[in-house]
Amino acid sequence: MAALVGIPQPEAARIEQRFLTRSEKDAGRIEVTPYRSIQKCAEAVRNQRVTAICIWLRAFDPAELVSFIGDVRVTHPFISFCLVGTTDDLNQLRGIHKGWQQRFRHYFKIYSDDGTFDAYVDVVRDLFVADAIKMRALGHYQTLPGGMVKFVPQAPAGFWIQGWFSVGSAITGAGFGALLTFLLSKG
Structure with missing residues (x-):
């Protein structure tokens, strides 16, 4: 689920419409929940209801924005x-510490005043879908004290069944190989 934080209309409606659109060429669709405040979005994050966040840069005080993202x-x-x-807001990043400005250079961006708005939204949607698939395929994580991340892999039954068959095949193959070598050496 993507959170749209502080994004005004009509941009929020355009993002939501494009995130929910699906065709045979799309990577998928993303459910969207709008939040007017950082605090409400932070609560959804704590409850693990958010996989991606689109945040309007100008809607919040730069210190509050950086603190939330951090x-x-x-x-x-x-x-x-x-x-x-x-474009000006995203290129200038006024009021934001230089270190965070550097970090934000690699973040996904949607330029609201640019003729490519819809194309940017489509790309971000596809990237969010890919990230969600990656996380579901690889497992989930738990945050430990001090910000350390412990990765907890998901273990579907098929994974364990395949693993046991692989171990059994290796043992059987090794046994037959040793037996065949012994018989050939006698013969």
Whole structure:
């Protein structure tokens, strides 16, 4: 589920419409929940209801924005972020510490005043879908004290069955190989 945090209309409606659209060419669709405040989104993150966050850069005080993103990065490092705003806002990052400006250079971005808005939204949707698939396939994580991440793999029954058959095949193959070598050496 993607959280749209502080994103005004009509941008929020356009993002939601494109995230929910699905065709044979799309990687998938993403459920969307809008949040007006960082606090409400932070609560959804704590309850593990969010896999991705699109946040309107200008909607929040730069210190509050950086604090929220920093906290989520420590406690839930696999949540994807997308910064949304005007070209000027996203390029200048006014009021944001230089270290965070450098970090934000590699974040997904959607430029609201650009003629490529819909294309950016489609790309971000596909990247969010890929991240969600990756996390579901690889497992889930638990955050330990001090910000350490413990990866807890999901173990479907098929994984264990395949593993036991592989071990059994290896033991059987080794046994037959030794027996065949012994018989050939006698013969």
